[in-house]
Amino acid sequence: MLLAVPSVVIGFLTIQPMLFGDFFKDAIVTDIARHPAMKELASHFHSAAGMATHALQTVPFWLAAAGVFTAWLFYLKAPAIPAALDRALKPLRTVLENKYYMDWINEHVLAAGARLLGRGLWKGGDQALIDGVLIDGSAKAVGGFAGVMRTWQTGRLYQYALVMLLGIFALMTWQLWPYLSAQVR
16 A cells, blocks of 8 residues: 555656656657557547546456456355356366366376386387397497307417418408409300
8 A cells, every 4th residue: 555555646647747748858759650659649648537537437447346246246245146156067167177187188198108108218228229239239249259269269379370371361262263263264
């Protein structure tokens, strides 16, 4: 109340010079050519009292007054009316109170689907593919290859010489094969 009453009084006294006078002078300039609404508003504005009485003739004022009257009637004079309306409109009230069941749909359909998708990607993608095949699988492949190579690396010179001779034979065959096959034809 300490702020509202002085605000209404100050607004009542200063609305005309603030909107249509030179209260702000050069601080705020409105170009009427670009904003013709101010010219239109000025043609309809007569006084602060006229503006206040005009507000009493508008639809929002009468809707607000009807709301106040309805609340007074329903809750002070005849509280049986809202109870009867509540019984008659119970299905509608239930749907509205549950917000069209959007919270239920979100929790049981959308969120459950997202959790299921996330669990599938975690189990199938992360655990099975990444951890199982790529990480553990590559470690097992390297371990298996090392196990095979361990049997070959015995430290015996004749095995190393045999492998070198087989390697040279394979290299020479690979390099000479095109030449030899051309000679046979």
